[in-house]
Amino acid sequence: MTTQEPVIVIDNFHKSYGKVQAVKGISMRVEQGEIFGFLGPNGAGKTTTIRCMLDVIRPTSGTLRVLGLDAQRDKMELHKRVGYLPGDVRLPGQMTGKQVINYFSRLQGLEPVLLNDLVARFDVEVKRPIKGYSKGMRQKIGIVLAFMCDPDVLILDEPTAGLDPLLQKVFNEFLLEEQARGKTVFMSSHIMSDVEKVCHRVAVIRQGELVTVEEVEALREKAGQRVRVEFGDTVAPEELTRIPGVSMVSKSNSSYHFSVSGSMDPLIKALSRHEVVRLQAEEAPLEEVFLKFYEEPEKATTVAQ
């Protein structure tokens, strides 16, 4: 890999199943040491993209490169350095957790150097047969399998699915530690709060097309602030909608609710002309922005703009 090349490069990637186009020409880059969120509604093409990166399925056209290696041609070399967590962790019921770990570490051809740390951190049950495991317990084994041999790149398909909130927190902290060690993480998720906490950038895919690739901070700025103002005098709603950056104005009794993106200065100056009884401002949840991207393409474009 050349020093300039990003860790993950996806170029014009298409995948069709017969007449159904699952992924329609997406392109993106993930840099070294980045935690990259890959979001989208069910059936958007997230898992298809991830499985193509691992050569479990083959692209119809386009290229997928990880660590400078072609996902298909150089897969043997690539797989030595990649940790993978599938979306639905299913394991042979008759095997114990320990046997599963032993089997996959043999297939990896490496000692599981992080095993003890992971087992202790996530409180992983390894002695009982898998058939007695809950979804969360299997997910924990899946996390161990992905990280145990200390890979350079982690490809995780909904890593916190099935974990309780406490373990989700532990996992997020662990992910940030791994990032601090220079690991690159590509993860799909439906849990927006997790994405917000750990991801540096996110890509949103919808119906096989890439809707946006943005920094989480930039999205947060776009989401702006939610403001509630209670006036002592009469204010027409049009007066508020004319203020730059103000949108989604709604009224209840003498209070107005609206969103403000960008600087608050024009709003403050406009409000100073009236009697303001109460003013509340808070950051808009990023979840709303993500959900907008999940909706109709026209709406998503509006939000992006």
Added chain:
Amino acid sequence: MATTTMAKSIPVPKKRAEALAVMVRTIINARTPLSIGIFYGVLFALLLAGLYPTISQANLGAYISSSLLSSLLGGHITNFSGFTVFLGIELYSAFYGLFFGGVLAWISGAALPNAIENGTLDLALSRPIARTRYYLESWLGVLICAAAIGLAIVFAVWIDTFLVKNAGINWQWLWITQLVQWAFMFFAAGLGMLFGSFINASRAASGITLGIIALGYLFNTLGGLSDQFKWLLKASPFYYAPAIDPLVFHQLTWWYPWVLVIAGLVCGIAGLVIFNLRDLPTT
């Protein structure tokens, strides 16, 4: 976004021997049909030794040499005497080929789909294991199961020699007979690997393989029953595994087992090509 930094001292992972892990896992996954094959192989052989003094006194010649039973057994026995004849009927006739071939069809058909069903295929192929290697190790695991069943049968026959007076077994021909049976199992293994390479459900892949083996048995039986259907004989894999002949009559058309070996090889290689080309399903 919060960031945490933590000083960690993590050693570089040492290399670890892969040690044919997929092959071992294939054998472990096949433990139920494998146990059944071994158990019944040994049981038939030992039961025969126990019953031989009684059934050798019975006048079964006319019954065994009838065209119907000859067709079912896949060999026409006229000279009906001695332990070896019973052994040939009981362990190496077409009927028992159907049983042991069926066991192999079950094991081989399920070898790959099992890994899809239990979710390990995705995880295994995301490791530095080529699909070709995964397939070949699975196939090897199936063949080791076949070898284990055959060796258990031969071992039980050896035990029989202590239980039956004057068993009169010609060991050279017994091994040749066993090789013929193994050739048949090799064919069943290749056929199962072929269906397992593109069918995602283990029961479906095993069922279809077993169905084809059963159809072959039907061809062999019908072909032996009537001249009108004689052409069916050569379309049946059982025709090329006349295991009674070498054991009882000490004769074998040398190229017959090779037909099975080559057919098994062709099926197995076709399965390998398909497995390498296809998109693997989600778990």
